[in-house]
Amino acid sequence: MKKMALSIILLGLSSVAMADLSASCKVFFQQVDSLVNNIPNDVATKQQAEMIKQNLKLTKQQISAMPKENQEEGCKQAIVGLKQYQAILKAK
Template sequence: MKKLALSVILLGLSSVAMADLSASCKIYFEQVDSFVRNIPDDVATKQQAEMIKQNLELTKKQISAMSKESQEEGCKQATIGLKQFESILPSNKK
């Protein structure tokens, strides 16, 4: 369920209109890539992790087609959403 929520956050970016990514998008995608790499590799999460990776690649392509201004706005919002999402995960609390 939580992994599905992350997918929704990632897909939310696609509704905002990568050769060149804005600075906030580069940071955002680095954070998401790191998050995805840290998903436990077990039977229960493997399928969801693969879905997230596929959605991430699609989102990167869609974001790259946007103007820099739209990229900045969308990725800043997505970064906030990712931080909020990570804060509710027990394994990510510090």
């Protein structure tokens, strides 16, 4: 369920290299990378973790293709969503 919520956050963004990303997007993807890297690497989660990593890579590509102004707005919203997601995880 946690992994699915993270996927929804990633897919909610409408653009590969971190150098092509705005400041907010760099912060967002650093935070998401940290979350993804903390997913246990066991048989039960391996397939989901790989799917999340592929979605993350695609999302980075899509966001980096967007104009910086659009990146900023979208990633600021994504950071808010990620903070809400993290608060839910801490509450459990």
